[in-house]
Amino acid sequence: MKKLKIDQIKSGVLIGKPVFVTIQIKHEGEDAEFDTHIKPFSYETAVANLRAMGEKKEALAGILASCICNEKGEATFTEDEIRKHFNQSLVDAIWAKVVEINVLGKTSNSAQTTNSSVKSPSLQDEQSKKRSNSQSKK
Numbered sequence: 001m002k003k004l005k006i007d008q009i010k011s012g013v014l015i016g017k018p019v020f021v022t023i024q025i026k027h028e029g030e031d032a033e034f035d036t037h038i039k040p041f042s043y044e045t046a047v048a049n050l051r052a053m054g055e056k057k058e059a060l061a062g063i064l065a066s067c068i069c070n071e072k073g074e075a076t077f078t079e080d081e082i083r084k085h086f087n088q089s090l091v092d093a094i095w096a097k098v099v100e101i102n103v104l105g106k107t108s109n110s111a112q113t114t115n116s117s118v119k120s121p122s123l124q125d126e127q128s129k130k131r132s133n134s135q136s137k138k
Helices: 006-010 043-054 060-067 079-085 088-102 121-136
Strands: 019-027 030-038
Touching (some): 019 088, 043 060
16 A cells, blocks of 8 residues: 655645546537646535535536636636536536546546447457356356
C-alpha cells in the first residue's frame, strides 16, 4: 500500500487535473461541438452540494459550475449562467462527461465511442465460450 505524506496532500497530489473534453450537442438542428475541460469532483463540488441543500435549490448547476473549467482549473461558468443559458441538451451532454470522468474513472480524452446495444467482439467471444462450456458439462 502506498503511503502519502502530509506535505504531498498539502501540495495537491490528491486533486485531479482538468480533463480536456469535446462536448457534442445539437444547435438549431445541426450537430455542434465545443471544447472545454472538466475538473474531477473536489471539495468545491461537495460545498456546492451542501450550499444547494441549505438554500433548497437543485444542486446540478453548482456541480456543473465547479466542474466546467479552463486548462488551469479555473471555473468557466457561474451557477447563475448555467441556470440561465444552458438548455437541456447542453446539460445532458456536459453531465455525461462529468459522470464519465468522475464515476467511470476516465482520465484522458478518448476518441472511442461505445454503443451499449452492440457488444464488442471480445465480449461476444467470451460469452460464446461460457455457453459452450456450460453446454458441454450437461
